[in-house]
Amino acid sequence: MALIEAVDITKTYRLGEIAVNALSNVSLSIEKGEFIAIMGPSGSGKSTFMNILGCLDRPTEGKYILEGTDVARMGRDELATIRNKKIGFVFQGFNLLPRTSALENVELPMLYDGVPAKERRRHASEALARVGLAGREHHHPNQLSGGQQQRVAIARAMVNKAPIILADEPTGNLDTKTSVEIMDLFVSLNQESQITVIIVTHEKDIAEYSKRRIYFRDGVVVGDESAGRHD
Amino acid sequence: MNRPGAMINIPSIISISFRALRVNKMRSALTMLGIIIGVGAVIAMIAVGTAASNKISEFISSIGSNILMVLPGSTSAGGVRMGAGTQSTLTLSDAEAVQRECPAVAQVAPVLSGVAQVVYGSQNWSTGITGTTPNMFTARDWKIASGRAFIGQEVRSAAKVCLLGQTVVDNLFGALDPVGQVIRIKNVPFTVVGVLEAKGQDPGGHDQDDVVFVPVTTAQKKLFGTAFPGMIRIMYVQARGIEDMDAAERQITDLLKQRHHIGPNQDNDFTVRNLTQILQAREESANMMTILLGAIASVSLLVGGIGIMNIMLVSVTERTREIGIRMAVGAKTWDIRLQFIIEALILSLIGGVSGIVIGVSGSKLLSALAGWDTIVSPFAIILAFGFAGFVGIFFGFYPAYKASNLNPIDALRFE
Structure with missing residues (x-):
């Protein structure tokens, strides 16, 4: 059984009288442990698809089967629980809580999962160590470099043992050297922990890290190729 | 992964709220100020009022209970009416007669x-x-x-x-x-x-x-x-009980009229005053004053509450992205809602406690400097504190509701 099964997903936005299809009948299947790059120009529907995959948004039509359950018709709070347990997010702008230590940022998903404080602290420290930030637990985001902030975000994404990490332009704000470090981190998470990594990017270099590339254009999938240097 | 996490975890949310308030120390302190002043004012005002009415009730008990006073009546000489007591018309035998013949009278x-x-x-x-x-x-x-x-x-x-x-x-x-x-x-x-x-x-x-x-x-x-x-x-004259006061007054009037040979159309040459009644009226007006002072002070508490709501509403907008992040990592509607309500509650309760300290010490200061008597009643403290808590929940709810209804995608993109 596939980890993710998208069946005829359509997302329609209404702008007054006009209905715009951001996605039209997108069907995809993603297996556990894949490393995928989603590519396409802006307006191609890749961000909309990402939001649906991340359970931040619901499709207008179609099914989204995640680990055997159709989440397309779930309510707000059910989707919140799915996001908490199954999906880790990494954003272009890091999206860490300001004036809050790295440790507390990483603890955040566990706070909403009712993990006791001691365990929370331990898991968060482990996750920070895993991304190479041991010793920086008490630094605030403004005391960390961009690369370090993105590592905190990755630690936060993986701390709840989510099987999927969704990264939206994760290296968009980083220089080339740091981008390479961050991408290596994704690769190791994918290979060592069998985490399914899905990255939205428009950079070819970044897409090179993936084993499968899905191209979007005008709300439809125009290409789906399995290749890459890790095969 | 199989943890039953559907329940709202109150201790976690309380710690989230505390963290959020700690991150914005200055804003939190300023928001509390309204509540501190409100609670302090309520306690100090009620302390002043309570002392005033207590003084009167002390005096009521010092003159004894159920007391009537019989005074010699006013005289009129050629149309000029003199004050009560200007003519001596009461005698010891009048007193003995009242004691003997009025059943509602206990002692004279x-x-x-x-x-x-x-x-x-x-x-x-x-x-x-x-x-x-x-x-x-x-x-x-x-x-x-x-x-x-x-x-x-x-x-x-x-x-x-x-x-x-x-x-x-x-x-x-x-x-x-x-x-x-x-x-x-x-x-x-x-x-x-x-x-x-x-x-x-x-x-x-x-x-x-x-x-x-x-x-x-x-x-x-x-x-x-x-x-x-x-x-x-x-x-x-002491009546037998509070309910006998009117009867005693009537009996004394009838008896003295008869003893002093006063016809139905003549003015009495004596006056019966219900002392307890007069003083109780004064006590009531003092209580009224306490309520009034408390009400005025409550207005400032209300204004403090609106202050909390304003700050919370501003902070919902300011913290839109934070709310988006929380939603992305799994915060549910009530997680967000409770966070904002609890933040408001913490502000108002800490403000309430500080207000109690300030109100109590302010009352003491008022006694020391202005020489006013003040009595800080536990009732006033409970009232002010309870009101502060209510203000927190009431004015915290709308911002909380607003925050929880944000769309996570929009919230995350908010600049």
Whole structure:
């Protein structure tokens, strides 16, 4: 059984009288442990698809089967629980809580999962160590470099043992050297922990890290190729 | 991954709220200020009001319960009406008749008073001399501190005995024990048989303890020679119970009318005053004042609450991205809602506690500096604190509701 099964997903936005299809009948299947790059120009529907995959948004039509359950018709709070347990997010702008230590940022998903404080602290420290930030637990985001902030975000994404990490332009704000470090981190998470990594990017270099590339254009999938240097 | 995480985790949310407030220390402190001032003002105002009404109720109990006063009536001479008490129309036998014939009356204490110089050794003191009967002390619930009260036998025989109020003792005897000593009033020697307990001032500031009690008959014969024998100035009447006050008033009026031969169309030559009623009315108005002061102070508490709501609303907008991040990592509707409600609640409760401290110390300061009496009642503290908590929940809810309804995608993109 596939980890993710998208069946005829359509997302329609209404702008007054006009209905715009951001996605039209997108069907995809993603297996556990894949490393995928989603590519396409802006307006191609890749961000909309990402939001649906991340359970931040619901499709207008179609099914989204995640680990055997159709989440397309779930309510707000059910989707919140799915996001908490199954999906880790990494954003272009890091999206860490300001004036809050790295440790507390990483603890955040566990706070909403009712993990006791001691365990929370331990898991968060482990996750920070895993991304190479041991010793920086008490630094605030403004005391960390961009690369370090993105590592905190990755630690936060993986701390709840989510099987999927969704990264939206994760290296968009980083220089080339740091981008390479961050991408290596994704690769190791994918290979060592069998985490399914899905990255939205428009950079070819970044897409090179993936084993499968899905191209979007005008709300439809125009290409789906399995290749890459890790095969 | 299989943890049953569907439940809202209150301790976690409380710690989230505390973190959020700690991150914005300055804003949190300023928001609290409104509540601190509100709660402090409510407590201080109620403390001032409570002290005022307590003073009056203390006096009510100091004059005794269910007390009526019978005063000689006003006279009219050629159309000019004089004040009450200008003519002496009450006699000792009137008092005895009231005691004997009015069933609603428990006891009567006649009073004939005047001012005189009191001398003991080389000390002298000018004070009020009250001639009365032992009923005075039971009716007014006035305890004897040492010695004894004079007895009926001494009233009948016009014995030269007296009881001293505390102020008189202080001025004549200092630390000496006055019981058994002889003092001179208008050059007449009186043996001190007892000392009364201190009662303090009445609401008019008159010292109730600056008094010497002698038997009414002695006062008539030896001290204040009266125009006609048996005359008294006032009657203190104690009714049997609070519900008998009206009956007693009616019975006394009927009896005295009959004894003084007053026809149905004539003005009474005496007045019956319901002292307890008058004082209770004053107590009620003092209570009213307390409520009014409390209400005014509550307005500031309300304004403080609106302040909290304003800050929380601003902070919902300011923290849109934070809310988006929380939603992305799994915060549910009520997680967000509770966070904002609890933040508001924490602000108002900490503000409430600080307000209590400030209100209580402010009351003390008011007592010390302005000389106002203040009584900080636990009721006022509970009221102010409860109101602060209510304000927190009430004004925290709308911002919380607004925050929880944000769309996670929009919230995450918010700049």
